[in-house]
Amino acid sequence: MSQRDEAARPNRPRLLPLPEEQWEPRIRDLLALAPHDPGGGIPNIFTTLVRHPDLYERFLPFGGQLLGSGRLPGDVRELLILRTACNTGARYEWGRHLPMARAAGVTDADIDRIGEGPEAPGWAELQRHLLRAADELHRDATMSDATWEGLAEHFGDAELIEIVMLVGQYQMVAFFLNATGVELEPGFPCTGFPEGEGEDG
Structure with missing residues (x-):
């Protein structure tokens, strides 16, 4: 790895x-x-x-x-953000979005396997496509045809654009957080953060 x-x-x-x-x-x-x-x-x-x-x-x-105010459902948005936090090692991003993810319906079981990536057992097909999108955008700055087409079965043009922009936004935010060393506030524990893991794990 x-x-x-x-x-x-x-x-x-x-x-x-x-x-x-x-x-x-x-x-x-x-x-x-x-x-x-x-x-x-x-x-x-x-x-x-x-x-x-x-x-x-x-x-x-x-x-x-x-x-x-985005068009993506909250659980979709937060799954993409948490995987991006995992890929970039952004503890602050993970800690701040963990309660948002739970509030949006991302289960503890899903949170526990985010660090294992899209091939981990237990993901629904759409979730696998979302995690692959986050990983491919992080690694390659694009998406494979298979991932794009898999997402296009569930989302329209505007939502597909938003997926790409969302991952890009939170990747940029992670750069800022990691480079400047922004500290996570008390009361936002980094529970379950997949240390040392990411899309290339």
Whole structure:
């Protein structure tokens, strides 16, 4: 199995969340639009990314469209995101999306075998196609004809586009999280994260 280079990963944050005392009025307005955790906290991903306010301002609507207003069913979306987190070693992405996946109907049994990939026993045919799509996009930056055609039996053109964009979005987010060392907040344990596994496992 080809292992991700863990030595290249920061063992502490390279960029810290912007402290609240440094929130200028524009920063405060931008962060007010971010999803808040129960209790009112703002996730570290947003308070770190807002160090580039222009980019943050344009990132949030696109990410929000995919996460909250997309055409894919929630369980489909979250399965793709969790497999992408697995493929990229993005612990933060996994930890934050685990409760969303469960809320969307992804079962604990499915979560437990995400790290085993699309050939693991127990997947439904559509789930296998979805995991293969995430793996092929991660590895090859495209999808095989077989995977595309398998998905096209279940989804229309808009949903197929969204699958590709969703995986690409969360791959990009994983790059940001991993490179900057964003820390997962307390209360979001990384339960079941498939350490050292991924599409090439």
